[in-house]
Amino acid sequence: MEAVYKTPETLIDTPTHYCPGCGHGIIHRLIAEIIDEKDIKGQTIGIAPVGCAVLAYNYMDIDMCEAAHGRPPAVATGIKRVHPDKIIFSYQGDGDLAAIGIAEIIHTANRGENITVIFVNNAVYGMTNGQMAPTTLINQKTLTTPQGRNEQSDGAPLRICELLSVIDGSRFIARASVTSPQNIIQTKQLIEKGFNTQIQKKGFSLIEVLSPCPVYWRMSSVESIKFIDEEMIKAFPLGIFKDWEGRN
Amino acid sequence: MMLTDENKKYLLTGNEACAEAAIQAGCRFYYGYPITPQNEILTHMAIRMPQVGGTAIQVESELAAINMVHGSAAAGARAMTSSSSPGISLKQEGISYLAGSELPSVIVNIQRGGPGLGDISPSQADYFQAVKGGGHGDYYTIVLAPGSVQETADLVYDAFDLADRYRNPVMILGDAQLGQMMEAVIFNKKCGPDSYKKEWALTGANGRKRNIIKSFYPVQGELEEFNAKLQKKYNLIKSKEVRYEEINTEDADIVIVAYGTCARICKEVLMKNKTPNIKVGLLRPITLWPYPSQIIQEIAGKVRAILTVEMSAGQMVEDVRLSVLGRCPVHFYGRTGGGIPSPKDIIKKITEIISVNKKTIN
Numbered sequence: 001m002e003a004v005y006k007t008p009e010t011l012i013d014t015p016t017h018y019c020p021g022c023g024h025g026i027i028h029r030l031i032a033e034i035i036d037e038k039d040i041k042g043q044t045i046g047i048a049p050v051g052c053a054v055l056a057y058n059y060m061d062i063d064m065c066e067a068a069h070g071r072p073p074a075v076a077t078g079i080k081r082v083h084p085d086k087i088i089f090s091y092q093g094d095g096d097l098a099a100i101g102i103a104e105i106i107h108t109a110n111r112g113e114n115i116t117v118i119f120v121n122n123a124v125y126g127m128t129n130g131q132m133a134p135t136t137l138i139n140q141k142t143l144t145t146p147q148g149r150n151e152q153s154d155g156a157p158l159r160i161c162e163l164l165s166v167i168d169g170s171r172f173i174a175r176a177s178v179t180s181p182q183n184i185i186q187t188k189q190l191i192e193k194g195f196n197t198q199i200q201k202k203g204f205s206l207i208e209v210l211s212p213c214p215v216y217w218r219m220s221s222v223e224s225i226k227f228i229d230e231e232m233i234k235a236f237p238l239g240i241f242k243d244w245e246g247r248n
Numbered sequence: 249m250m251l252t253d254e255n256k257k258y259l260l261t262g263n264e265a266c267a268e269a270a271i272q273a274g275c276r277f278y279y280g281y282p283i284t285p286q287n288e289i290l291t292h293m294a295i296r297m298p299q300v301g302g303t304a305i306q307v308e309s310e311l312a313a314i315n316m317v318h319g320s321a322a323a324g325a326r327a328m329t330s331s332s333s334p335g336i337s338l339k340q341e342g343i344s345y346l347a348g349s350e351l352p353s354v355i356v357n358i359q360r361g362g363p364g365l366g367d368i369s370p371s372q373a374d375y376f377q378a379v380k381g382g383g384h385g386d387y388y389t390i391v392l393a394p395g396s397v398q399e400t401a402d403l404v405y406d407a408f409d410l411a412d413r414y415r416n417p418v419m420i421l422g423d424a425q426l427g428q429m430m431e432a433v434i435f436n437k438k439c440g441p442d443s444y445k446k447e448w449a450l451t452g453a454n455g456r457k458r459n460i461i462k463s464f465y466p467v468q469g470e471l472e473e474f475n476a477k478l479q480k481k482y483n484l485i486k487s488k489e490v491r492y493e494e495i496n497t498e499d500a501d502i503v504i505v506a507y508g509t510c511a512r513i514c515k516e517v518l519m520k521n522k523t524p525n526i527k528v529g530l531l532r533p534i535t536l537w538p539y540p541s542q543i544i545q546e547i548a549g550k551v552r553a554i555l556t557v558e559m560s561a562g563q564m565v566e567d568v569r570l571s572v573l574g575r576c577p578v579h580f581y582g583r584t585g586g587g588i589p590s591p592k593d594i595i596k597k598i599t600e601i602i603s604v605n606k607k608t609i610n
């Protein structure tokens with residue numbers, strides 16, 4: 001009998017450290033599936049961030065490197081320049097990429113570095129217990145915005161896809177979410193397109209994924225999904241922002 | 249500008265010699281951000297790297313540069329970055345990660361005056377930062393301190409070799425004077441990365457078990473174990489890699505301890521010393537970490553005093569005192585903020601020390 005659903009070979013069978021309802025696990029699985037399907041396990045090198053996904057290397061059976069907080073795009077650049085034919089991706093949270101690492105991501109995109117970035121936007125700092133992120137929504141309560149994020153004093157949610165899409169070196173920039181089977185399938189297609197962009201040496205690609213953090217949103221898993229679908233996508237509309245094949 | 253003729257003399261600045269030696273040592277990945285007085289390293293790399301099929305990128309910050317070194321080193325290549333004091337402060341985060349990830353890499357610091365923006369003249373005030381770890385955590389960077397343009401080139405080869413041998417970051421600690429002055433240099437030492445098999449490197453796990461490069465040990469006890477392993481390595485380096493130069497220390501009354509540019513000036517002191525009844529010697533540490541404590545301790549048992557000369561308010565003198573352990577008086581002469589000690593100043597200091605010493609003896 002043919003198995004129609006199984007654990008991807010690239011995904012390591014180990015207990016998860018992520019909280020129930022967290023989006024990181026789904027996104028890890030999508031990456032692993034794509035690596036399997038494209039048969040690039042031996043050619044792929046990943047960079048794990050500082051954040052809840054710091055242990056991403058525990059789950060993916062590929063060569064992986066850790067990077068300091070916010071620096072994965074620079075580390076990815078250093079690896080890619082040595083191995084231009086390998087597939088290099090960085091996996092980063094919103095605190096990592098949009099706050100402390102904003103310079104690295106902008107300049108890596110601007111160099112047109114031929115890498116793929118998976119950007120997990122859960123609108124908070126998960127690992128440090130739920131402080132405000134650059135992507136926290138207006139009025140969203142976090143540990144450091146106890147009254148809700150105030151645009152006047154805290155700034156507005158930073159839209160990374162929109163920001164990066166005006167950079168010439170960006171070649172494929174898209175935003176997706178993992179709130180429904182359809183959205184998950186869409187996310188997978190977009191990440192795959194990111195990898196294809198790199199394999200075809202077209203340059204920098206980034207796929208932002210809106211992802212739940214039920215623990216620090218202080219919501220149930222179901223409420224978290226609703227929050228993304230109803231609130232988060234108002235600030236962060238889904239779609240393709242830049243496509244070297246001209247589909248936007 | 250091809251500088252590959254062996255045994256031919258080239259007239260180069262310390263910065264150019266440093267860059268060229270790195271290329272000849274097999275470094276093919278260089279990442280830098282402009283800062284005076286070391287810009288010639290970046291510009292030399294921009295010209296030469298493409299000629300040898302290498303990569304030189306002017307990046308957006310020192311943070312990015314050191315992290316690109318992290319990536320290229322993790323990928324198994326010889327990689328280098330260079331900067332001057334304020335830029336090295338920014339690189340400290342990355343250097344700590346390189347040490348924690350055991351990644352061989354070379355960092356050049358052509359020191360200038362500080363703190364803060366300071367100025368662009370020579371200084372040795374980054375000694376503490378260089379030899380005491382500099383970034384967070386229990387780690388050491390191997391620190392090599394050249395005293396001439398030729399030695400800068402020679403120590404760059406050694407830096408790459410030591411980095412690969414011990415899987416550790418290595419720093420070349422120069423200063424504005426060394427970086428900017430021109431001297432004849434011969435590139436006669438060749439070495440390549442090929443002798444080191446980097447089985448741990450990230451190359452894509454094709455046909456082998458995956459490799460992970462990390463410094464994160466969240467499971468209780470694991471980090472302590474890892475630190476113990478690091479300390480064992482540091483002890484091995486301490487026992488094997490100490491380097492220094494000794495001049496006239498045999499029957500000296502006073503021995504000066506100085507490194508880099510200051511040591512050059514002190515060599516002049518030795519030549520100009522016209523006081524026949526005061527014999528002056530020089531001990532020049534070449535490795536600042538590991539520090540030549542043993543030989544300083546031995547010297548301390550034989551001399552009337554030790555004088556430490558630095559372009560700082562007194563940093564290395566602490567390591568000298570720790571080595572001497574009270575066996576003889578330790579004096580200090582230092583200049584800061586771009587001030588360079590003159591041989592005359594140092595001779596005056598020596599005369600003072602001797603006369604004070606006499607009073608206490610009589």
Ligand SMILES: Cc1ncc(C[n+]2csc(CCOP(=O)(O)OP(=O)(O)O)c2C)c(N)n1
Nearest residue numbers: 050051052069093094095096124125126127
């Ligand atoms: C230089 C530095 N500053 C701060 C931290 C602490 N820190 C760890 S994770 C993190 C935020 C991570 O948030 P995000 O990138 O959004 O990822 P998430 O945990 O939400 O998945 C911070 C601030 C650190 N490790 N290093």
Ligand code: SF4
Nearest residue numbers: 018019022052126213
């Ligand atoms: S804190 Fe949030 S982001 Fe982190 S594992 Fe838990 S749910 Fe996921």
